[in-house]
Amino acid sequence: MAEQDLNNRSNTIPIIGSEFVRPQPSDLTIVGDTVKDANGNKVFKVKTPLFGLHNKRILLDPNDSPIVTMKMKVTSKHDRWQVYRGGDLDDKIFTVKRSSSVQLKTRVEVFLKHNQTKEASCDFTIKGRFMKRACTIYVGDSTKVIAQVHEGDERLVATVYPNVDCAFIVTLIFIFDLINMAGTGV
Template sequence: MATGDEMIKVVGDRYCVPYTMELVVKKKIQSFSNSHYDVFDTTGNILLRVDGSVWDLQRRRVMTDPAGFAIVTLREKQPIPWKGEWQIHEGESSNSNHFLFRVRRSSGFHFKSNLDVYVGSRCKKGAGDFRVTGSIASLSIKVRRGNSIIAEVSHNYTWKSYKGKESFKVKVYPEVDYAFIVALLVIMHENENV
């Protein structure tokens, strides 16, 4: 569970709600060149979208609200999958003034792609501010802050997964930034599908 009543906002406090948020994330390859994620609440309302090119060597994904306004941009810093680092900025900026957080693989060669998350400009070796454990292949991911689980993801693996259509169930605990959690899910999925 999340840590006490403390709000965990990374992308923005408007993505933090006082109750457990259940989300459905649907990913599909729209064409030979684009991947697309739609994020819905349990009533089917679209909350977020994430788009990006499949063939872009410098992988870039833009998260937007339902009206199409950019919330954050996720960019892979190094195109080498086992050393992958992603940097996340507000809107479509790459300016250091709009930098929010970075995500790095915990280590190079593991069956589980654990990720360390560093908020702000802080980025030292060792433990990050958050840790993502598990893998898409194991059908389960957990996002932790210290020893507390702040979100859980399960992969709904079906025959459609082979056709480029995948679905995830996401449980985000109260007062945790769900846009931040969706960004981590996208990065984990992109890292595992290189």
């Protein structure tokens, strides 16, 4: 982690909600569908509904209340996922898609609600590798890192930089993993 990025507290990034933003770096551990903080407390869980026409996941808080719904667009050649607030599929927050249909390294672009009609330049970028389950999340096409993920012993470990929405990052991690699984034919 770059020292200057850790100390840059002037830019808060609350995409899903300010209640998920911490002023210090947050280390999260993801095992299966459960996300825990550094103290071992469950902070999020991802639920896969049993029935439905669309491939979707729901990010839940520790009380099992829906935070966001992630829904894959079935007819997309770029593995496009749309993310909605809570369980309401009318309140879209952002869209995530693979930057091109053929890639050696995974590059995924994130477009916030205000930027979804043009998609001229992305708001966030996720770069990583298929097999390593590791990625780095950047602001737009810049080199400003807001989170990093690496694979540990049968788990993913994420470091979310200060003033960044942890629910947003966790949502991106799960979508990135699902896109990687689709790209490998799993």
